[in-house]
Amino acid sequence: MPELTYIQAISDGLRQEMRRDQRVFLMGEDVGVYGGAFKVSLGFQEEFGPWRVIDTPLSETAIVGGATGAALMGMRPVAEMQFADFISCAWDHLVTVAAKQFFRGRTPVPIVVRLPSGGGFSGGPFHSQNPESSFAHIPGLKIVCPATPHDAKGLLASAIEDPNPVLYFEHKHLYRRIKGEVPEERYTVPFGQANVHREGEDAVVVTWGAMVHTATDAADELAKEGTEVEVLDLRTLIPWDREKVLESVRRTSKVLVLHEDTRTGGFGGEIAATIAEEAFEDLDAPVMRVAAPDTPVPFSPPLEKAFIPQAEDVLQALEELVAY
Amino acid sequence: MAVREAEPVGSLQEVKEAGLDREDLLGMYRAMLITRGIEERGHILYKQGKIPGSFYTGRGNEAAAVGVGSAMGPNDVGTPLHRDMGVHITRGVDPWRIFAQYMGREGGPTRGRDGNVHMAMPELGLHPMVSHLPAMLPVATGMALAFKIRNEKRVALGWFGEGAAARGDAHEAMNMAGVRQLPIVFVCDNNQWAYSTPTYLSFPVEHIADRAAAYGFDGVVVDGTDVLAVYREAKRAIEKAREGGGPTLLECLTLRMEGHAVHDDAFYVPKEMFEQWAAQDPIERFRSWLRDHAELTDEEDDEIASSVKRTLNSALEQADESPLPDPAGLEAGVYAAPEDLDTPHHK
Ligand SMILES: Cc1ncc(C[n+]2csc(CCOP(=O)(O)OP(=O)(O)O)c2C)c(N)n1
Ligand SMILES: [Mg+2]
Numbered sequence: 001m002p003e004l005t006y007i008q009a010i011s012d013g014l015r016q017e018m019r020r021d022q023r024v025f026l027m028g029e030d031v032g033v034y035g036g037a038f039k040v041s042l043g044f045q046e047e048f049g050p051w052r053v054i055d056t057p058l059s060e061t062a063i064v065g066g067a068t069g070a071a072l073m074g075m076r077p078v079a080e081m082q083f084a085d086f087i088s089c090a091w092d093h094l095v096t097v098a099a100k101q102f103f104r105g106r107t108p109v110p111i112v113v114r115l116p117s118g119g120g121f122s123g124g125p126f127h128s129q130n131p132e133s134s135f136a137h138i139p140g141l142k143i144v145c146p147a148t149p150h151d152a153k154g155l156l157a158s159a160i161e162d163p164n165p166v167l168y169f170e171h172k173h174l175y176r177r178i179k180g181e182v183p184e185e186r187y188t189v190p191f192g193q194a195n196v197h198r199e200g201e202d203a204v205v206v207t208w209g210a211m212v213h214t215a216t217d218a219a220d221e222l223a224k225e226g227t228e229v230e231v232l233d234l235r236t237l238i239p240w241d242r243e244k245v246l247e248s249v250r251r252t253s254k255v256l257v258l259h260e261d262t263r264t265g266g267f268g269g270e271i272a273a274t275i276a277e278e279a280f281e282d283l284d285a286p287v288m289r290v291a292a293p294d295t296p297v298p299f300s301p302p303l304e305k306a307f308i309p310q311a312e313d314v315l316q317a318l319e320e321l322v323a324y
Numbered sequence: 325m326a327v328r329e330a331e332p333v334g335s336l337q338e339v340k341e342a343g344l345d346r347e348d349l350l351g352m353y354r355a356m357l358i359t360r361g362i363e364e365r366g367h368i369l370y371k372q373g374k375i376p377g378s379f380y381t382g383r384g385n386e387a388a389a390v391g392v393g394s395a396m397g398p399n400d401v402g403t404p405l406h407r408d409m410g411v412h413i414t415r416g417v418d419p420w421r422i423f424a425q426y427m428g429r430e431g432g433p434t435r436g437r438d439g440n441v442h443m444a445m446p447e448l449g450l451h452p453m454v455s456h457l458p459a460m461l462p463v464a465t466g467m468a469l470a471f472k473i474r475n476e477k478r479v480a481l482g483w484f485g486e487g488a489a490a491r492g493d494a495h496e497a498m499n500m501a502g503v504r505q506l507p508i509v510f511v512c513d514n515n516q517w518a519y520s521t522p523t524y525l526s527f528p529v530e531h532i533a534d535r536a537a538a539y540g541f542d543g544v545v546v547d548g549t550d551v552l553a554v555y556r557e558a559k560r561a562i563e564k565a566r567e568g569g570g571p572t573l574l575e576c577l578t579l580r581m582e583g584h585a586v587h588d589d590a591f592y593v594p595k596e597m598f599e600q601w602a603a604q605d606p607i608e609r610f611r612s613w614l615r616d617h618a619e620l621t622d623e624e625d626d627e628i629a630s631s632v633k634r635t636l637n638s639a640l641e642q643a644d645e646s647p648l649p650d651p652a653g654l655e656a657g658v659y660a661a662p663e664d665l666d667t668p669h670h671k
Contacts, residue, residue, distance in 0.1 A: 029518075029519065029521065030519045030520045030521060033520055033592050034519065034520035034592060037519070055520075055521055055525050056525075057487070057490035057518075057521070057525065057526045057527070058457065058487045058488050058490045058491055058518055058521070058526065059490045059491055059492075060491070061491070061492055062490075082519075083455075085455065085456070086455075086456060088456065089456060089491065121376075121377065122376035122377035122428065122439060123377060123378075124377060124437075124438045124439045124440075124442060124455075125437070125438055125442075125454075125455075126442075126454055126455030126456060127377075127378075127455060293654065293655050294655065294658065295654055295655055295657070295658050296437070296658070298436065298437050298438075298649075298654060299376070299377060299428055299434070299436060299437060299438050299439035299442075300376070300428030300429070300436030300437070300439075300648060300649050301376055301428060301648070302436075302648050302649065302650075302651055303428075303436055303437070303649055303651055303654055305651070306651030306654055307651075307654065
């Protein structure tokens, strides 16, 4: 099986979907001639032509609203935001139109919005955000946050196949840093199935996206002291795999919820509440949370480092949790 | 109402009529040199790994930025963008603050909270842009609205790129400003590229300024490499707005002389286009105008160049002495307290 980087896996998956289904097309800013700001669609316009790889004006509303309209007419649009942060410009179309069209009119809106998200390289307040929790609060949207090349490809295929609007968060800090084996043939990774990224019995970290790797680094460090922590990668937030989370909590009885997004109103709160409701009796310690502080994402390296949860922060929290 | 294509500026007499004396002209020249100097040094610092994140320059836009910035009155306000370093310089920002901003230091206007040109000094009448383009246009419109409500003879300037003109924010801002005849000038930095996107994929008419007619105000296209023509047109538009004549859309036509940001080699821009516009470099152009019309001598020019160099050297030193921000202060800066309202703007 070939080894691909996370970003290659996304390109590979998208290319494969576009080859097998004529209805799939890509649109966004600089996705054609330039191949996208991160080069996910490099060479796509040569292969698929300018009407399936569409360079749009700087117009997030028209991109997402337009994707919705094309989907209603039977297409399978994949819309790229240059950075996830810019999805705020298309909030209305996603939240007001795409998310509610099926509920009202029984007309599905099968669109995928690709969202390069996350920090770690001094992108500052507008090129680093992880806005998944804001959208998790909107019934009608599905939310996908792959952490590995394998899942990046398989979840993209599922997202394109899915009859609903799907927000596909691709973490920029994983793009070229994370490599893994990716099957050449097409496959799907189903939504709502968490993956045990690292096994362990002493506690569990529930997380997603780039934090899967941060948690794993912390767990590997802790293993040197003989403590084995499971890292459970949710892979998708809407829907999320309650059963697997509750099963892990029951088995390990100690849980840390970790995310890169800010703390208040973050999706971690939803997970913690569900554990409190469903598995209170199984807990040997209060549910812990590690998340970014409630500030915009800062630019300067020491500030950004303090903002984004680091492996040391997770390690420290896990030590406390295990010792509880 | 067709757009007006502005004439170039000819003689010193004409310039004097526009209210500029020789000192002003040399000040503008110096501001353009400092602007370019800061960005050139920033570029080097970036390549040396001393500037985190990404790095943008406004090479080719120095005349447009300095020309408009110089035409602003002392109490006017604006929201310049990532190609408009010259506006900050013209309004008087100390260059060391910009280097400190680039390097994420405590001494930068955003104190390391944000990077590159995402900064401005409100005490100089400038408010920092956000990345989301052109989100500052409705904000500038609101500034103009405040002036109108309070009957103040002040003008707001909102900058936007020709690419970002495609977003709804531009339409809403201009429409509201037109409806209420607000004292605002919309300045379009038309550098012909929006990242890799050429103008014909951004808008289907010849000029962004063509749109002004639809909002009930004037549109003007000016050669953005001609600092004096930009100044004259900006001055007209600003004074018109000040006197109750409503908005103007001023389109400054230039070429973005580098990639979108440092990482981008601009392979998609035709070579001839670069060559053509390099021949009308705004600084070279102004220098030869000053030689021909304002008796700029080689000695004087050298003197200006070395004083600019000294300014930048010491700015860089001072910025380098500024510490990195302390993470302990991060969370304290999110919400304003009542005493934070104690600024010139809120009185
Ligand atoms: C709403 C929004 N979408 C995307 C971007 C990413 N982006 C940054 S600059 C840029 C091109 C802007 O072109 P233009 O408005 O012509 O300004 P220029 O950079 O050429 O000065 C893009 C697409 C952004 N900043 N804001
Ligand atoms: Mg442009």
